[in-house]
Amino acid sequence: MTASSLRRSPALAVISMVLVALWVILAAFPFIWTLWGSFKVQGDFFSRADWMNALTGPLTVKQTGASITGQGYFGAWIESGFWRNVMNTGIVVTCTVVISLTLGTLGGYALARSGFRYAFWILMIALVFRAMPHITLVSGYLMPFFQWNLWGHLPTAIIVLVAINQPFTLWMLHSFFLNIPKDLDESAMVDGCTRFQAFRHVIMPVMWPGVITTGLFSFLLAYNDFAVTAMLLTQDNQTMVPRIASFLGSVQQEGNVMFAVAAVVSATAPLFVLILFFQRQIVSGLTAGAVKG
Amino acid sequence: MPHRTFLWFILPSLSAMILFIALPIVSVVIQSLHVEHEQVLVTVETCGPFGCTNETRVDTEATAALREAQPLGRFNGLGTYVNRAHLATAELSAAWRTTDSLGAFLGQALNLPFYKALAFTLAYTAVVTPLVLVLGLAIALGVNALPRLLRGPTIFFSLLPMIVTPLIGSLVLFWMVDANGVIGAGMQRLFDDPDLSLKASPALTWAMLFVYGVWHSAPFAFIVFYAGLQTVPGETLEAAMIDGANRWERVRYVVIPHLMPLAVFVTLMQLMDNFRVFEPIVGFQAQASATSLSYIIYSDLRGDTQQFGSAAATSVLTIIGVAILLAPVLLRTWRDFNRKRA
Numbered sequence: 001m002t003a004s005s006l007r008r009s010p011a012l013a014v015i016s017m018v019l020v021a022l023w024v025i026l027a028a029f030p031f032i033w034t035l036w037g038s039f040k041v042q043g044d045f046f047s048r049a050d051w052m053n054a055l056t057g058p059l060t061v062k063q064t065g066a067s068i069t070g071q072g073y074f075g076a077w078i079e080s081g082f083w084r085n086v087m088n089t090g091i092v093v094t095c096t097v098v099i100s101l102t103l104g105t106l107g108g109y110a111l112a113r114s115g116f117r118y119a120f121w122i123l124m125i126a127l128v129f130r131a132m133p134h135i136t137l138v139s140g141y142l143m144p145f146f147q148w149n150l151w152g153h154l155p156t157a158i159i160v161l162v163a164i165n166q167p168f169t170l171w172m173l174h175s176f177f178l179n180i181p182k183d184l185d186e187s188a189m190v191d192g193c194t195r196f197q198a199f200r201h202v203i204m205p206v207m208w209p210g211v212i213t214t215g216l217f218s219f220l221l222a223y224n225d226f227a228v229t230a231m232l233l234t235q236d237n238q239t240m241v242p243r244i245a246s247f248l249g250s251v252q253q254e255g256n257v258m259f260a261v262a263a264v265v266s267a268t269a270p271l272f273v274l275i276l277f278f279q280r281q282i283v284s285g286l287t288a289g290a291v292k293g
Numbered sequence: 294m295p296h297r298t299f300l301w302f303i304l305p306s307l308s309a310m311i312l313f314i315a316l317p318i319v320s321v322v323i324q325s326l327h328v329e330h331e332q333v334l335v336t337v338e339t340c341g342p343f344g345c346t347n348e349t350r351v352d353t354e355a356t357a358a359l360r361e362a363q364p365l366g367r368f369n370g371l372g373t374y375v376n377r378a379h380l381a382t383a384e385l386s387a388a389w390r391t392t393d394s395l396g397a398f399l400g401q402a403l404n405l406p407f408y409k410a411l412a413f414t415l416a417y418t419a420v421v422t423p424l425v426l427v428l429g430l431a432i433a434l435g436v437n438a439l440p441r442l443l444r445g446p447t448i449f450f451s452l453l454p455m456i457v458t459p460l461i462g463s464l465v466l467f468w469m470v471d472a473n474g475v476i477g478a479g480m481q482r483l484f485d486d487p488d489l490s491l492k493a494s495p496a497l498t499w500a501m502l503f504v505y506g507v508w509h510s511a512p513f514a515f516i517v518f519y520a521g522l523q524t525v526p527g528e529t530l531e532a533a534m535i536d537g538a539n540r541w542e543r544v545r546y547v548v549i550p551h552l553m554p555l556a557v558f559v560t561l562m563q564l565m566d567n568f569r570v571f572e573p574i575v576g577f578q579a580q581a582s583a584t585s586l587s588y589i590i591y592s593d594l595r596g597d598t599q600q601f602g603s604a605a606a607t608s609v610l611t612i613i614g615v616a617i618l619l620a621p622v623l624l625r626t627w628r629d630f631n632r633k634r635a
Binding site: 026027034037047103110122124125127138139141143147160166226227274 | 320364435465469594599612627
């Protein structure tokens with residue numbers, strides 16, 4: 001919008017300012033609160049008497065001698081072995097992102113360059129698949145996986161997540177590939193490249209921004225998944241999110257809630273860093289699909 | 294691109310989708326037509342000093358062998374679909390006959406597990422989707438009016454609720470509205486009611502889940518609309534101003550029409566995502582007052598005795614729901630596509 005159309009009455013400016021400020025508090029406060037509270041004992045974070053206790057932490061001082069304690073983190077990471085779940089998440093997420101990007105770039109490129117009717121149909125079917133609730137698919141996997149002894153292993157969860165990721169990855173990469181002029185690969189093929197060589201040496205080097213953006217969203221899908229990892233993995237192979245859910249099953253013991261709180265903060269930290277570094281890519285990725293319709 | 298090359302490029306991706314999305318749907322349909330074997334009963338005659346008695350016992354060995362041999366269970370046709378846990382046709386018709394008002398009938402119907410879950414799922418989709426659109430647009434307009442320097446940090450914090458794992462996001466809010474948490478305790482003080490608990494009342498639980506849904510999804514609408522606002526044609530706005538349009542009229546007749554395609558996109562995404570609402574119910578431990586279709590599948594699958602047939606039947610019904618939800622979009626796209634080709 002041009003500057004002249006942005007000029008407005010001061011009252012309106014104040015109102016919109018207040019609205020935005022309110023929203024930012026609404027969005028950020030729960031996380032800051034939980035981050036701060038994770039360094040207190042349960043009696044302070046869940047204080048019926050006075051919410052100020054969570055800030056100052058009188059019980060934390062009484063129980064541990066300092067106003068800040070790492071008990072929750074120690075309990076979660078060391079005592080309950082949360083580090084193992086963190087490693088599992090690392091393995092699952094990395095493999096899922098790498099494999100889905102490999103499959104997705106190949107498929108997305110083909111869909112963007114093929115003018116035939118079936119390319120459109122594959123995209124439409126992918127859209128329908130995108131809408132499937134993940135848990136309905138999981139209920140389809142469970143029995144065969146039990147029968148074939150595939151249940152419980154990390155590779156199974158990885159390949160399932162890759163497949164669930166594909167519809168979205170295809171759509172997104174397809175719209176990025178459409179932005180790259182056709183002349184580029186066609187001139188490479190005139191110069192004697194095969195289709196694959198043109199894809200590999202000419203198109204991929206200019207596709208990196210699109211691949212990174214799509215990779216971010218694949219990462220988020222795999223990282224945030226609960227339905228698949230909770231149902232398909234054994235206790236030993238569990239990733240972070242289902243593990244946090246199972247912390248809650250045994251919460252009644254004093255202090256265990258703080259394990260869950262510490263685990264939640266630990267699991268949020270990487271996402272925080274992710275936004276910090278990739279804010280622009282995330283924003284452009286969210287809008288890439290939209291602008292294309 | 295020749296068909297052959299196309300096939301080779303798409304093959305890995307397509308086979309992953311066929312194996313792990315299309316076949317599971319087939320598997321769900323097959324499973325939903327079967328139920329677990331009944332236990333094998335044997336009649337054993339035990340004779341004691343006072344005569345013989347016939348006793349019926351469960352033959353665990355034979356049961357296990359039968360289940361091993363036919364893991365799918367026995368064929369049940371549409372039996373699972375019409376039983377009490379799903380469409381409950383018998384219960385519905387009984388309720389229809391015995392109740393005299395529509396309200397009473399609905400009250401009975403909504404006590405049946407499937408309809409209860411369906412009601413919440415639809416209510417969640419219907420309430421959260423429009424609120425997300427409105428709130429997202431409001432924030433986008435607000436941020437767009439901010440000085441450029443403040444926009445970056447605002448977007449940063451706005452992204453948090455959306456990026457964060459749904460289960461974790463709902464837990465973070467859940468701990469705050471806990472009776473001992475900061476919001477929960479604060480509300481008890483505010484309304485001077487020490488028994489006030491957001492978890493105890495179904496209405497408040499629903500409201501809490503709706504609030505979570507809006508909080509979680511509003512950033513998505515905001516970002517999309519905000520990007521759209523950057524491309525609003527300046528000349529049109531100025532022309533509208535010269536023609537005497539006030540600020541509201543400019544938003545109503547220039548900005549909103551420009552954002553319309555984006556609103557359609559956001560609505561579509563929101564319908565798909567809200568229809569599968571699941572994690573918040575686990576996070577808020579709200580299953581007593583609110584269950585969704587996804588949640589009842591999950592609870593069927595995770596109990597001590599996994600009810601594959603029952604979960605599969607609910608899954609099929611859910612998939613049909615998704616198909617109905619998407620049908621208008623697909624039809625429209627299909628018509629657009631044909632028009633473009635013609």
